Amino acid sequence: MSASAHFDGSKAMLAHCERVLRGDLGSLYQYFDDPSVQEIMINGPENIWIERAGQFERLELSIPSSTLISAITTVANINTKSSTKSPLLDARLPGLRVAATMPPVATSGASMCIRRHSSQVRKLDTYVEQGAFDPVWRFDSAKTQKIVERPSDESIAQGGQAIADLFRWIVSTRQNLAVTGATSAGKTSLLNAIAQEIPATDRVATIEDTAELQISVPNHIGFEANPTYGVDIRSLVKHTLRYRPHRIFVGEVRGGEAFDMLDAYNTGHPGSAVSFHSDSAESGLYRLENMVRMAPEASGWPLADLRRQIALTFPFVVHAGVLHGWRALNEVIEVIGATEDGYHTKSLFKRTVEYY
Structure with missing residues (x-):
């Protein structure tokens, strides 16, 4: 083919x-x-x-x-x-x-x-009749996913159940999420846990170098890169858009595919997630912009515009780490905005270590 x-x-x-x-x-x-x-x-x-x-x-x-x-x-x-x-x-x-x-x-x-392809052209009057131009779209709440309440910043800072509730709120309100960390820090395990909160009515596509993500929704399509056939993560990100997913989970980005991922996440796929290596949540934002620039199409992208796009795409970044053999969540930040000078973030949770 x-x-x-x-x-x-x-x-x-x-x-x-x-x-x-x-x-x-x-x-x-x-x-x-x-x-x-x-x-x-x-x-x-x-x-x-x-x-x-x-x-x-x-x-x-x-x-x-x-x-x-x-x-x-x-x-x-x-x-x-x-x-x-x-x-x-x-x-x-x-x-x-x-x-x-x-x-x-x-x-x-x-x-x-x-x-x-539809055999009939939809007319403007049809849009009106179907309510497509109405300012308020009403749904039967019994048939849609329940939107959980976001925990307060104070409770998130204390960790525990509030962190789990924050992730449930992120999934239910379809916020994009970046998960960072070192090799074997538990990024995939954390993504798997978060993905369990995706409603069963969603269609989810996963893209990975090695298939490790475990998606429980019934309408799931998985793709795995294969160098033997010349199929890399970047080509799969583009290809996946033809498969009509609600959410796209990319198991790991390392280079120019970050440009296509950024574009995909801004073209009707809210509630998606990605993982990649970094030393901290905030440094992950700068590593992401460097990976985006590896794509030839992004080489001339003004820095301020690129940073604003990343900030708009990923309102939350979480950092996983290993401490004395235990995989855990080390940090959660909320991305408020960005300028040419850098990213404006708010620390929601940060693990400290006490020895006794």
């Missing part, structure tokens, strides 16, 4: 493709023709979802892995290909946009995300 492909098929090839897809994805094809379905999400052979009228629904069906791979191969074959082979596919068919990922990059088996 090519890393990026575009429709270039004859009518005969299209007809063949449709026959193959109807055979391979026969149990799903009814949803291709349903105007209320916007997205078909195949996280793996036995984890299949649709988005219908803005709501995610899990389908009680499965597709054999070999059949799913056949469908992906068919889509790839009628699209133009580059000379570089890749387990990632971004393709178009008439009325459809298809993103697909093959193992081992897709950690739960071959996956696809199929976007149906």
Whole structure:
């Protein structure tokens, strides 16, 4: 498959493709023709979802892995290909946009995300009728996630239960979070614990060098970088956007992929999280800006603008550490803002050591 492909098929090839897809994805094809379905999400052979009228629904069906791979191969074959082979596919068919990922990059088996383009143009009057232009959007609170109350700064400073409540508030209000620390400091373990608070109705994508994050939500798609196939974290951050996630967890950033992550977190994916190495929570902000600048696109980004963007993207940074063999939380800061001179932060929690 090519890393990026575009429709270039004859009518005969299209007809063949449709026959193959109807055979391979026969149990799903009814949803291709349903105007209320916007997205078909195949996280793996036995984890299949649709988005219908803005709501995610899990389908009680499965597709054999070999059949799913056949469908992906068919889509790839009628699209133009580059000379570089890749387990990632971004393709178009008439009325459809298809993103697909093959193992081992897709950690739960071959996956696809199929976007149906609407056959009708939505009119302004339709927006009005559906309440899309109303100043207040009302939800049934019994059907939405409960927003927990943020603990006071005084209680957070005392640690304990208030820290757990702060993390629950961060997740429920969809604040982005950066987790920093040294190697083996417990960053992944802390992210795993925080991720357990994500509501089951959310769709979560994870991107890692080595798959370690444990996401309990049922609608989860995981990707693992693979140097053998030329698939790095940066290419996966871009690719993941085609998979319609609510939240994106990046297990570790080390370089220019930080630029793409920053962009992704500011394009409709609040409540995401990332981990990376640093010596403290505040120094993590400066390391992050250095990693962003490793991307050629960010080389000319004015420092003040870059820092403001980082401050807006990550309102909270937490630092994990090891003390005498114990992995623990060492620090929590809130990022208030930034200028060319640096970041304005507020220390919410900082561990001190007393010997006796």
